[in-house]
Amino acid sequence: MAEEVKKKERPPVDPNSAKYKLGQIAAKAYSDAQAAKDRGEMVGWCSSNFPVEIPETLGLAVCYPENQAAGIAARGAGARLCDVSESDGYSNDICAYARISLAYAKIKDAPEQNMPQPDFLLCCNNICNCMIKWYENLAVELNIPLIMIDVPFNPDDTISDAEVAYVSAQFRAAVKQLEALTGKVWREERFKEVMESSCRTSRAWLAATAEAHWTPSPFNGFDLLNHMAVMVTARGKPEAVDAMETLLKEYRENHEKGTSTFRAEEKYRIMFEGIACWPWLRVTSNGMKSRGINMVTTIYADAFGFDYDSFEGMIKAYCLVPNAINLNLARDKRVKLCKANHVEGLLVHTNRSCKLWSGFMYEMSRQIGEACDIPVVSFDGDQADPRNFSEAQYDTRVQGLTEIMQARKEAV
Amino acid sequence: MITLGIDIGSTTSKCALLRDGTELLATSLVAAGIGTAGAERAVAEVFEKAGIAPGEAAASAVTGYGRHSWGRADYESSELSCHALGARFVFPEVRGIIDIGGQDAKVICLDAAGRMSSFLMNDKCAAGTGRFLDVMAGILQVPVSELGAEAAKSAAPAAISSTCTVFAESEVISQLSSGAAREDVIAGICRSVAVRTAGLAKRQPLASPLCMSGGVAANGAVRGYLSEELGMEILFSDLAQLFGALGAAKLAWQKAK
DSSP states (O other), X not given: OOOOOOOOOOOOOOTTSHHHHHXXXXXXHHHHHHHHHHTTOOEEEEOTTSOTHHHHHHTOEEEOHXXXXXXXXXXXXXXXXXXXXXXXXXXXXXXXXHHHHHHHHHHOOOTTXXXXXXXXXXXXXTSOSHHHHHHHHHHHHHXXXXXXXXXXXXXXXXXXXXXXXXXXXXXHHHHHHHHHHHOOOOOHHHHHHHHHHHHHHHHHHHHHHHGGGSSXXXXXXXXXXXXXXXXXXXXTXXXXXXXXXXXXXXXXXXXXXXXXXXXXXXXXXXXXXSSOOGGGHHHHHHHHHTTTEEEEEOHHHHTTOOOOSXXXXXXHHHHTSGGGBOHHHHHHHHHHHHHHTTOOEEEEEEETTOHHHHHTHHHHHHHHXXXXXXXXXXXXXXXXXXXXXXXXXXXXXXXXXXXXXXXXXXXX | OEEEEEEEOSSOEEEEEEETTTEEEEEEEESOOTTSSHHHHHHHHHHHHHTOOGGGEEEEEEESTTHHHHOOOSEEOOHHHHHHHHHHHHSTTOOEEEEEOSSOEEEEEEXXXXXXXXXXXXXXXXXXXXXXXXXXXXXXXXXXXXXXHHHHTOSSOOOOOOSSHHHXXXXXXXXXXXTOOHHHHHHHHHHHHHHHHHHHHTTSOOOSSEEEESGGGGOHHHHHHHHHHHTSXXXXXXXXXXXXXXXXXXXXXXXXX
């Protein structure tokens, strides 16, 4: 008879640790929304780069379909939900987050990550324009109101007064619409508190991610992908401030003690470009870790750090998210990260879901490679549809990148 | 020191034996790749051809898509590095390699010292790879090895424009049923592979001399159209399909010496 193999139990997570606190906040975002729904309050679905300050100030519970789709994909159900929406006529070529979300709005159950159905929708197109049609279709299918804030793609190097005025007016209008819809009341004092929390959380987050400038880095870059959920959903909450400041403290302590959450010898440091390949997270992570590659930085982390000191500053921050700015500015942000974090290579996820992000990467990654004198390698994948990825192709490309970085080190 | 290089590809398994990293003792090629006994057969064959016992090889290295599952080599490397080493073994000054294999196409750039400085691979689509030619050869009922010679007879290549293998298959059938000459259709197929690969190559800082590796290198029509598209001469060796195995044998020698 085969001997029973006891599964090694993981030690409990320290409740004072950032990991515990961040995990609790991320989970609470869903349970709070469900509790609000159960109390008969209206609940919204919200796009990730929508000004979180609005629902937070009004005390409205919102859920984030992008985060839900990432969670569903990471837990292996991306293809199941994509199949549902594709059977309804949605093209395989559109964003897999959208396909999963539209499927969930129809079937209303996914044990991998459930969340309450929405009574209203909050959408902002500073992350992409597919978002507009996705939310419009949700609004039609579910017969609920959609509040849209239009943040146009900015081809210029600066944000004009006209753009700030245009977005500010929409922000104020969205508040009025939500007050009328939900009966909640906007209070300027509360808004100031939320802005303060959002900025403090963002500052701690950006400072924590910047700790990667140390060699070795005090953290594994894949940690950021998990912690980012709090930056997307809860950056305006006081508990997020505490959790992110704890994270920063821990990373600083790791550096002082010479430890890291990267559980391998850090032989190479790279920047990862694009949204995580959630259905293949373990494969993509192991492909790097097994070769001593630490993904020390990603623009994806910066995308959710909003630091400003005024209302106008807040509007500008939402107009300057990485997907809403021109190629030169977007490139310069990445070059800065590569240089600050002593990156030796760039791995680009050509994400079939994200036409905007992947489309401009062909040229931008070439320019980053030249500006930083680092090798650039790309692989095909998808943020949530597992069918657009080949493990063997990924592995060969990462190994090739490793071999170039190794040859460069040996040549020095 | 004798070293063995093994290249387990998606459609073929190749081996090379080198003495002291400089003298080629024997090569083998078996038309069966990953997931088959092809690699075992290729290894047995290369020792038999060289007339030496497997125990006489001091070190070995494995490459190709089947490298992770082989498990018996002393070293393992991506086919990118191995094709670079193999190409430099045959053409010591080479600075660029275009490898069209069964599953993918690669453009590899080397610095003056022969180190890989950058590479680019095709996306997940099979158009522009050896598999594309396999499928087309199947429709036309021509051995894939004869496509190049058949294409050479054409004066006016047919237009095969689709980037999808399945759609291109429909195009080929439609061309044939419309009365297009068989050699023109074959030339069109070869040209479409070359054009697609050239698009990939143009995104890299290619320097001369440039060579081709992989099974498709033996197709003179693809080579010719590629050279035309890139405006560069492309070197060719009969050993092109064995560059990965040669490079692996060289790598084993470099590591073990």
